[in-house]
Amino acid sequence: MEPSTPRTVEILKSDRTEEVFLVIANIPIQAVLPASDIERARSWYSEKLGLEPVSTSPFGDLRYEAGGVQFLVYQSNLAGTNQATAAGFSLENFDEVVAFLRSNGVTFEHVDFGEMGATVDGVITTPDGQKAAWFKDSEGNTFALSMAD
Numbered sequence: 458m459e460p461s462t463p464r465t466v467e468i469l470k471s472d473r474t475e476e477v478f479l480v481i482a483n484i485p486i487q488a489v490l491p492a493s494d495i496e497r498a499r500s501w502y503s504e505k506l507g508l509e510p511v512s513t514s515p516f517g518d519l520r521y522e523a524g525g526v527q528f529l530v531y532q533s534n535l536a537g538t539n540q541a542t543a544a545g546f547s548l549e550n551f552d553e554v555v556a557f558l559r560s561n562g563v564t565f566e567h568v569d570f571g572e573m574g575a576t577v578d579g580v581i582t583t584p585d586g587q588k589a590a591w592f593k594d595s596e597g598n599t600f601a602l603s604m605a606d
Contacts, residue, residue: 485526488544491533492596495519498530501595505561530596537597545601551588554602555580558592566591566599 492498495517502508502521510519511527518531528544548554555565565579568591574581580590589603 488528490530490598491536493536495532542601543598547605549605551604563592
C-alpha cells in the first residue's frame with residue numbers, strides 16, 4: 458500500500474468532510490444503558506428516581522427523559538459488566554438530590570481516589586467545595602452526581 462498523497466489529505470479536508478463533522482456535533486448524544494432484567498430496571502427507575510418511560514419500543518427497550526435529554530435502557534446479557542461511570546447528572550441542588558435519593562433507598566458508592574481523597578458517606582468534597590457522588594441502578598450501571606459549575 459502506498460502512503461497517502463497530498464491529494465488524499467486535501468480530500469479528507471474537503472468542505473463535505475467538515476460539514477459531516479459539524480452535523481454530528483449538533484446531534485444530541487444519549488446514554489444507552491443495558492439491563493439484564495428490563496422489568497426490574499423499569500421498577501427501579503420509577504421507585505428510586507421517580508422516572509417513567511416516555512416510550513417503549515416493540516423490543517421492550519425503555520426510553521426515559523431527564524433534564525430534556527433522553528436515555529435508553531435495553532435488555533442485554535452484558536448488563537452490569539461496565540465498572541466505569543455510564544452517565545451523570547450535573548446538579549444545582551446537590552445536597553437536596555442526594556437526600557431525596559437516599560430517602561428512596563438509593564445507596565451511594567464508596568470511591569477512593571488515593572491522594573485525591575475518598576468519599577465520606579458516599580460523597581466526595583474537593584478543596585474548592587465541589588461535591589460528587591456515585592450510585593448504581595438495579596442493573597449495575599454507575600451514575601455520577603456532581604455540582605453544576
